[in-house]
Amino acid sequence: MVRYILIALCFCLSVQGKAQKKPHTFAKVKVNKKSVYEQEPLKATVKVYSSTWFTDDLDMSDLQVKNAFAVPFKRTMGGTEVVNGKQYTTLEFFCLIYPYKAGKTEIPPMKVTTSCPPEGDYKGVPIVVYTNAIPFTVKPVPKEVKKDDWVVAQNITLSESWNTSLKNLKQGDVIERTININAAGTLPSFIPPLEVPEVEGISVYPKSAKVKETKTNTGISGKRIEKVSILLEEEGEVTLPEIQVSWWNPYLQKRYSKTLPSKKLTVKANPDLGMMLSLRDSLNAQIDTSSSSEKAEQEVFLIFGYKPWKVALVAIISVLFLIFLFKRIKRAIYAFRERRKEYKKSEAYWYLKMRMAVRKNPKEFLTITYLWLLKWTDKDQHPSYYTLKKFAGATVDDDGVPFVNTIYTDRIPNASRPKLIKDLKARRKMLLIQKKGSRSKFGLKPLNINE
Incomplete structure (x- = not known):
């Protein structure tokens, strides 16, 4: 009986010894604020701790936050930290959360995988750690600000350009104005569209806006490009009103604004105005969204000039080509990752x-x-x-x-x-x-x- 007890004790001690060799790993999440306004970015920093060291990069699961856009920045920063008298090696990265609806929500638990060697060993073994959920509050847009005019950014710049010189303008001319809105620290989808006021003596025809996102190692910037075609209908002086964009700076807790000054155009008389009506109709056609489905279908046929079966044939061939291309790209990515893994072992x-x-x-x-x-x-x-x-x-x-x-x-x-x-x-x-x-x-x- 004593022999069996000794064997059981030895077994327990051996299991305990093996367990103690495993690296002590855990993860923490820290946010820079407990409450933010709509569209205001919340920075969540994820730090992973290991009692040994890391032999592989961090791999985070897809982060989805309710009523918010989550943008991960997977560049990791290494360091060391003492916790409860014990030194740990750390790797950290951060995410920016852009909420778009007021209310209470949370950053859900995240799964992070990496590799660390056991204590006393040098070969890395797969490690999985989970973060805790972090609740936060999203405040609504202040009452004194229209929701359509609300945007949160570090800074906004405005610039404009024209497709032609503004000298020697005459009746019937069509000029194009391009306005660039660059917003640092926000998503391009959050930049509000510009209002196009009516001005006597001209007709303004806006085109579809374009947006562009620029991502760096530390943040995101958005850009919105708006173009309008202006038909000069009457001679004389025409003043285009100023354009103002306001934003809320979350770091300075203050509202700012930038303005494009008003612009005066001198339009000379044009005795040959026979093309004025056709120009107006052409510009109206570019933004006409109330056409019937029959008319739209005719326009499609006129634009492409092909019979339906030909269009279907081209579409099928295109889909097959895209499938083939996708498989080749997938194969190439897999081969690249395998070569990368081998290189990291070299x-x-x-x-x-x-x-x-x-x-x-x-x-x-x-x-x-x-x-x-x-x-x-x-x-x-x-x-x-x-x-x-x-x-x-x-x-x-x-x-x-x-x-x-x-x-x-x-x-x-x-x-x-x-x-x-x-x-x-x-x-x-x-x-x-x-x-x-x-x-x-x-x-x-x-x-x-x-x-």
């Missing part, structure tokens, strides 16, 4: 990361150097800590070598970094030569950046 990839760590992230240099050295060992072996110290310029009995202490305290001198990079390049070349000529992997003189 010695060249970790060598490049090691050189970058010297310049940008010295505190991770020792860890990355260790992972790089693993690429030179056999599959069933890995370099010991003392081998790593020897490569870095230390010996078994000397634990006070300046370079090793420098790495651990994140103080690689700026003046020493070019020399260190040059030395690493030379040592890699020697390792490549040694790999071809012999099985010795670490027969190198100590590295000392303080020389």
Whole structure:
């Protein structure tokens, strides 16, 4: 009986020992505000913690927030943080949430996958962590502002251009005005359309607006391009009214506005006005949305000039071509990802990361150097800590070598970094030569950046 109890205890202890080797990982979400206005961006920062380190990038599940647009920025930032007296390696990224309806809502739990090695090991294993749901409140548009005029942005600029010179204008001329609205920190779909006022002596015919989105590593900007055709009908002075756009700056908590000043046009008389009526009809046809379905169908036939069966044949061929193209692209993307995965396992990839760590992230240099050295060992072996110290310029009995202490305290001198990079390049070349000529992997003189 005692023997069985001892066996059970040994089994429990072995299971516990194995469990303790697993890396401690978890994730947190932090938002910059608890309440925002409609269209005001809410920044949600996701930070993943590991008690070891990360051997793969973060992969986040598709984020969907009710009554809001969610825009993830998957550029990750690395670092370290002490939690409850224990040091963790961290990776973080952020999302911008653009709500479009007032009320209470939440950022749902997110699934994040990555790879981390168990404690005491170096090979990464898949890790899945989940974030908690984060509630927040969306405030309605202030009562003193019309909802159609409401837009939230960091800044807005206005500019205009014309398709022709505004000199020597005469009756019957058609000029085109282009107005660009650039809004930093908002989505292009949130930029309100401009009102087209009626002006005596001219007819204004707006065209369909175009929108464009620009995404950087830190934010989004929207652009709205509006074009109008102006038919000059009467001679004399014509004044186009000013155009004003207002916005709410969420960081300064203040409303601002930009204005395009009014513009005066001088229209000269034109004795030949026979084309005026046809010009007006042509411009009206561009924006006529009340045509009957029969008339619209006739216009389609007149535009394309093909019989229905020919149009159907072209459509079928186009669909088949798109399916073929989609499969080829999908195959190419898969092949690229596989090559990328293999590259991330290669010695060249970790060598490049090691050189970058010297310049940008010295505190991770020792860890990355260790992972790089693993690429030179056999599959069933890995370099010991003392081998790593020897490569870095230390010996078994000397634990006070300046370079090793420098790495651990994140103080690689700026003046020493070019020399260190040059030395690493030379040592890699020697390792490549040694790999071809012999099985010795670490027969190198100590590295000392303080020389």
